[in-house]
Amino acid sequence: MIKATFSSIKKFGLFLIMLLLLTSLTLTGCQQEKVLKIGYITEQTGVDAYVGPASIPALKDHVDKINAEGGIGGYKLELIVYDTRSEVTDAVAVTKRLIDQDKVVAIIGPSWSAAGIPIADIADAAKIPIVATTASNVNVTVSESGQLHPYMFRVCFIDPYQGYAQADFAYNKLGIRKAALLTDVASPYTVGLHQFFKDHFTELGGEIVAEEGYNQGDTEFRAQLAKIKESGAELLVMSAYTYKDVGLAAQQAEALGLKIRFMSGDGVFVPELLEMAGPQLEGAIVTTGVSENAPEFAEFNAAFEAKHGVKANVYTYYGLDALMAIEYAIREAVKKGEPTPTAIRDALETMKDVQLFTSKVTMDPATHNPLNKPLLINTIQNSQWVLLETFQPK
């Protein structure tokens, strides 16, 4: 009996040693093919679970295309995708995992500011460049004390610009003098955008007659809408991050007999909003950096939907923008030597008139924001997005 146990232990030991040898062989084999890992943190579950499915296939396709063409300077790219569960804590955890375990050279994401702000500190500490997709709060790339986060970038425009343009358009073009704000108080995106709207709108001579709030995940807005109805506002500014909020508020406004024009930011510019509350949002104004209806995307959209069965939306485009910015930076870094995270960061900071998916981008070295992004003013007519005009920064 004892003998038998010993022999089986021996066998097991031998098996272990073989296994160890085998794995070390394969590992050294792997090391010979040079691979650069790029992380992508996105929302596959949780309240914003619609962001990931529309962007992951596009990013994977693009990485496959680069690899099929032989990679970059002998390096193959590998995309590692993690789910943030739409929670800041998880977004932080997966960012750390990408840096510490996966040893990525750059990270794409996140898509929302509340996660972008804590992640900026992680990027700086680990010296790994991160390119946020649609996180538009000022403090994602520049801290509240005005200090630039050297490793944090973004490919979308920032809230002040969008809020400023919205106020300008509402006051000068729509002739609105009384506006109400319905703010997601826990979202830096919404709070920031509304603050800049309010500042510029009152500066122009308009009046904010109601300032109401709600919390992320809320589905009931009738109490706030009833107050807005009493205030006599002509415009309801609700730049929510999630289209659900605006869709529900529009349905409930109709139920309360409140006829008011909605105005929102790029966070809700997705086709699903029209399915949810198209008729209720007739005439609403939504500002964005890109539009799915732009003719230049028609071909891409059709091919994407046919291949993946998902409609492309802004998160697809901005995700590709971020990936292409990193691709450009890796190419530049390879030209100068090794594509280290720091070399990639340096190339991102100095990019000038680089063609990305949506537009040509020049990075502002002082703020790490793209400099010349146009702002599109869209409206909803017959439950369809219609582009009204393009607003260019002065």
Next chain:
Amino acid sequence: MELFIQQLVSGVSIGAIYALLAVGYALVYSVYNFTNWAFDAFMAFGAFMAFVGISSLFMPFWLAMILSILLTILLSVGAESMAYRPLRERKAPRLFMMISAMGVNLAVVNIINLIFGGTFRKFPVESVQPIFVGNVSIGRMDLIAGLISFGVLALLWLFLYRTRWGLGIRASAIDIQTAALMGINNNAVAIIIFVITGVLSAIAGVFYGIKYAVYPMMGIVTIKAMIASIVGGLGSLPAAIVGSMLLGVLETLVSGYISSSYRDLFSFLFLIVILLFFPNGLMGKNVDEKL
């Protein structure tokens, strides 16, 4: 005054949905002393099944509702027999049942997410114009949802207080072991309770879906129902209803008159104060007679 009445109407209509869910919590808690965290998944499941019935199988609303109720009963009883009963039979602590319930919840919500995706869907029913009394609007769907909710709760009351099975459940709520010694079949009681839970969560899910939207995370609202049943007095049916109405009205009044941004802060502060003075909830009883 109009604003006040409008807020009151909105509050009651929210309270009616909380009530369906709160009663489900109360029922399970009163017999098994654990919180059925999987309730929120059952609710989302019910809403999705009715959604599929109408939009993919082209069923009329009532048929989709029945389909949803039947499938949610299956899920609820399935969870009981696979996730709770084995633990109960091995005399696991109550806390473990709660964790098992959380597991069921996570699994079901994520499977729904995997199959249907995370988008917010409008429930495929014709939206009907609300009734206006003066300037106060009352949603027709809110009225229907309210009537059906209270109808179902009344039926439940009749079942619990006017039938032998109801007596068995109430006996189990007081002391499950003694009830078993008296000849009450514990497993049958468990199945009945989880059938009722399935019915309640499917109805709540469908009406919540119609009122707002259908999405995998919609069950988050059940945390409010949980709080409503605690404030009313955990383990008592009428108390769960009173707690739900109170919470619904309180939330809208706080949003309307104090601060919409900090609604939850004020509402929960108020609830803490209530619990300080009524540690068993407003209508909570001791162990002598629950339900």
